[in-house]
Amino acid sequence: MKVTELIRIIEDLIPKELALEGDEVGYLHPRSDVDVEKIKVVMDLYPEDDLNSEENELFITHHPPLFTPKTPIYVIHSNWDVISGGANDALAKTLDLKVLDNFDKDTGVGRVCESQLNFKEFLNLVSERLLLSNVNVVNPLDDDVILDRIAIVSGFGLSNIEYLGLAKKKDVKLFLSGDLIHKVAILGNDLDICLVDVSHHKSEVPGLIELNDLISTFGLDTELIVHDTPWKMIDFESF
Helix, strand or coil: CEHHHHHHHHHHHCCHHHCCCCCCCEECCCCCCCECCEEEEECCCCHHHHHCCCCCEEEEECCCCCCCCCCCEEECCHHHHHCCCCHHHHHHHHCCCEEEEECCCCCCCCEEEECCCEHHHHHHHHHHHHCCCCCEEECCCCCCCECCCEEECCCCHHHCCHHHHHHHHCCCCEEEECCCCHHHHHHHHHHCCEEEECCHHHHHHHHHHHHHHHHHHHCCEEEEECCCCCCCCCCHHHC
16 A cells, blocks of 8 residues: 555544644655555554564554654554544543543543442552553542542643643542653642552553554554563662
8 A cells, every 4th residue: 555545544534633732743754655565553663663674564653753763654642642532532441431521621632431430449450451560549549439530641641730620620539641740749639639640651552452453444464562661660679
């Protein structure tokens, strides 16, 4: 398939215009005459991915690359976060949440959801579905509190201090996302909002899987590559 035809299909389904202001999305390669035989779907493009790519391959990445790749690349980022059926809806589906509304109505980022689970049951489900052995929690709730209003943001939500005010305004019992930073944790504690940090990466894996499923319907050989995070936890006792 010609890359121009592939781009047309992608942008009909996931318009670039939905991306947040300043977000770098779309086709990032100088050649427009590429014949694509295989698509690799990744969260982040690493130099070794680029070096080991073969002719007629194209990478679809969620995050814009931090270097200039030789391989053709198409970035689907915040436009996938906000679109109906995209990353945030995939996260809700993975966690068995019923979507009630958008979290940030101005941008379409995040979702306000409903659950019938209590706090302890929900954390167990988060661990199981997102393959987590631990999470960071601010203001843990009593185990038996029913989470009938939850805010979720795929990726970066707990690095945005303005989202805490929005969570308070939405009267949610729990706000789940990634990228928890210190001042947000402090403010969350002051506002008495339960924050659950599942990490940027883990919160976006469901959306990446959903994106791969969509891309695989295009009739081309499609491969999902889920890298681990680029850091490792070191146990000082065994170091």
